[in-house]
Amino acid sequence: MTDSPLILAVPSKGRLQENAAAFFARAGLVFTQSRGARDYRGTLAGVPDVEVAFLSASEIVSQLASGTAHLGITGEDLIREQIADADEAVEMLTPLGFGHANVVVAVPQAWIDVRNMADLDEVAADLRARHGTKMRVATKYVNLTRRFFAEKGVADYRIVESLGATEGAPGAGSAELIVDITTTGATLAANALKILDDGVMLRSEANLVASARAPWSDRARNAATAVLTRIAAEEEARTSREVRAALDPARASALVSLAKDHGAALPYGNALGREVVLHCRGTKVFEIVAALQGIGAQDISVRAFDYLFRPTNALTERLLRRIG
The missing domain is CATH 3.40.190.10 (Periplasmic binding protein-like II)
Structure with missing residues (x-):
């Protein structure tokens, strides 16, 4: 190497x-x-x-x-x-x-009876029986489509690889449906397409x-x-806060219990003279402040961090x- x-x-x-x-x-x-x-x-x-x-x-x-x-x-x-x-x-x-973008299966809104992949399988079978043709799926996501359709038991189709605006394929007559990415669904709706109820293949x-x-x-x-x-x-810093307070050292055991109950850490021990320091999730700040007040803490302050380096990280x- x-x-x-x-x-x-x-x-x-x-x-x-x-x-x-x-x-x-x-x-x-x-x-x-x-x-x-x-x-x-x-x-x-x-x-x-x-x-x-x-x-x-x-x-x-x-x-x-x-x-x-x-x-x-x-x-x-x-x-x-x-x-x-x-x-x-x-x-x-x-x-x-x-x-953010979802990879989805979208069909014409005019297909009012087609709501899920099982319905789509019936459409594919009907196309084969009536016209001797396979259902066409326009997409740039060839491999994702094949895997997803196989998982859903849909086999009677063929992929039309899309090189341009995939959502326009059904309207242009080059495919019956599409697999494409969408963020809001607005472009699909503008092209008279709808996402199947179980047609979200991947939330990316x-x-x-x-x-x-x-x-x-x-x-x-x-x-x-x-x-x-x-x-x-x-x-870690963005989601954490530091809470400092003046607390009688005699209340050390109560402080330890408080920290445990609220998922907070005591990074410098349970007492520094009369000042104590806790690290906690930002969402827990106000309940911890109330709990500290309940055991006699005074002069409580809350600080945000720029960075918070832990001994290890995920x-x-x-x-x-x-x-x-």
Whole structure:
């Protein structure tokens, strides 16, 4: 194994690139491109041994599958479509909260009696019996469609690969129905299409993905640990709060019980003179404040964090467990 740096593949343009850059920036990880925005290679400011590759969404998936890239940001829909053995090839480290889209089966609204995949199977059988033809499904998601239709027991169809606006295929007469991505369903409705009741094949969003086939050198592992630790620290900080209060040390046992009851931590022990410190989920703040007041605490303050580094984090553990 060569002692290669970490290759991080991110979208090269558009809203996905903007969202990816914002996601990393929240964790203090800033993309730098020495030759400007048209430079398709970059670095992470202040983090050694990381090379950023700016690629198309499809290229990111290909490089994760081949092991050319160690980490990448891309949609789960593309991972599941382009990599036949996705669960073997990659590890989905964490969803990122943007790039949401559902892969759906949509049929003409005029098919009022067709509500689910079982009804669709009857349509396919009827087309074969009456006209000797197979039901046509227009899609860019060939592999996802085949797997989903097989799971639902629908076999009498053929795929028409879509190169353009898939939602227009039924209206143009080139297919009876479609499989496509949608966020709001508005485009489908505008083309007189409806989603089957059980026709949501995949609820996708952008993910941070690790390649199980990449050459994970010590440099790459260490760089990935540094990156993931920062991401985890920012996420932990965003969802946590610190509560400080003046409390009689004699109430230490009551404080321990309070922390346990409310899922809070006492990172510095159960008493610091008269000041106590608790870490808790942001959603628990007000009930913890009330409980502290109930045991005699005074001068209670609540603070947000920029970053909160724990001894371990789920992201790093998930990666290291997968790559061995």
